[in-house]
Amino acid sequence: MKKLFSPPKPSMGKSSSFKNPWIEEDTNSKIIGYKKLNVSDIITNFETDSKASKMEELKDELQFRIIRNDNCSQSLMWLLEARNIFMCQLSNMSQDYISELVFNRYHKTLIIIYQGVVVGGICFREFEKFAEIAFCAVGNKFHINGFGSYMMALFKTYLQTVGILNIFTYGDDTALVFFHRHGFSKHTGLQSSEWKGYLKDYVNATLLTCKINPQIDYTMIHAALDAMLNTIEKELGMSKINRVTEFPFTRIEGFMVDQRPNRVVEDKNMSAAFAALLNYSKADLFWKVPQQELGSEYSLSKVYKNLIKNTYHSYEEFSNDVIKVFQSVIDNSPDTNTFTKAAKKVIEKAQEILQKYKP
CATH class of the missing domain: 1.20.920.10 (Bromodomain-like)
Incomplete structure (x- = not known):
């Protein structure tokens, strides 16, 4: 699989200022500064991730491209295929609106090509300090193969190379699970003056943002987790690590713990x-x-x-x-x-x- 851009080189010696967007202020607590922490936030899922191995198996058949309307016949064909996927998967969106954004010269589209056919894509527009995802979709047959996750990882890696560390998008109810899983939340790290007026508002949709950590190679996350789990199992001499389902405590200093298993x-x-x-x-x-x-x-x-x-x-x-x-x-x-x-x-x-x- 040909790389379009080099992945970032994480610096392990530096501490990251990246904050977990899911740890929120506990407004019900009378103790100032306390955070609410759920059990799932501090439990590692000790199951190897099939996405890494699946993408490894398919890497020789996959291509990734970032294209725009440059009047090149090949680009236009790929954009047409990507547009058709967006129309099929995003049925609530106007077909004319999808065509307008995909084919205009302000938007770019990251596409996955599998066996010569476009099977997914992210249509986006770059601004000075952030990128806006207009459409993100993968064909029905590829939802469970990790294509969407790897596509999002490549998109984040591309933005790292151009120095953009914030993503904005609007998601309806059916898309929230996917975006939440990939680090999006309702909290933005930018001042409203830096993004208001640039984004189109959508009805019945939620504004979501994602802060990109410049020290993380997002394309290697699943493989890295698998490698760590294999190392742990080898060191402990265990064929399988049992998953912890609950904790014997209800409080960590600075945190309130929700114990629901x-x-x-x-x-x-x-x-x-x-x-x-x-x-x-x-x-x-x-x-x-x-x-x-x-x-x-x-x-x-x-x-x-x-x-x-x-x-x-x-x-x-x-x-x-x-x-x-x-x-x-x-x-x-x-x-x-x-x-x-x-x-x-x-x-x-x-x-x-x-x-x-x-x-």
Whole structure:
């Protein structure tokens, strides 16, 4: 796989000023300066990451390019393929708007080429102190292969080379999980005067930002984690490291600890199951169920909000809520209703997916 740009050289001797965006001030605490810390923030997941090995297997068949509309026929063909992926995956966006941004001369697009075909891309625009992601998508067949994660890692590495260390983007409910997983949050390290007026506001979307650490080689994160885990296992003489699910303490000096073990053991399974369900084409109908028409108060968007808020105490509770979304439609609507017919098909797929990811 040909490298487009050299990765940064981390300096281990220097301390980074990069702050964890997920540790927030505990507003409920009466002790000034205390932070709220969840158990999952201080537990290492001792499972080797399949993404590193998967990308290693495919590296000879993958190409990455950063292109723009330069009137070159090859660039235009690649941009057309990237635009088609954005249109397919981002169905809520206007097709004319997607075309306008992809083909204008202010935006660039990082693309993944697999076996000669564009399978994913990030359309973005560079400013003096930050870059704005307009569209980010990968084809349906490549969602679970780590393509999206590696694409985002390459994008961050490219921005390091041009000296841009902040990313802005707007994400709707379906995109928040992906962006949160890659370090995006609602907290920005820039003054509002440095970015306001440059970004287009979107309806029903959340402004997210990501601070890039110049000392990290993002393309090697998964491989580095695997190497560390293998070293630990070798040194300890263990074939498998048991995962810790809870801690015997409720307080660390300076931190309040949330001990709920479900965030450690089952959150990954719930997120994976939910993502797999959303990839099923007919599931989109139930993102927001028309309550007046169908008499159902359940929807996939509500399940998603519960996932984000970590309200599920078990995988079983999460599974029951997912099934209720479709079962309530079946129970309360005529058999001839379009939603009812779709619900009967989706509920079978949902049961299959939930069983597959059951811990």
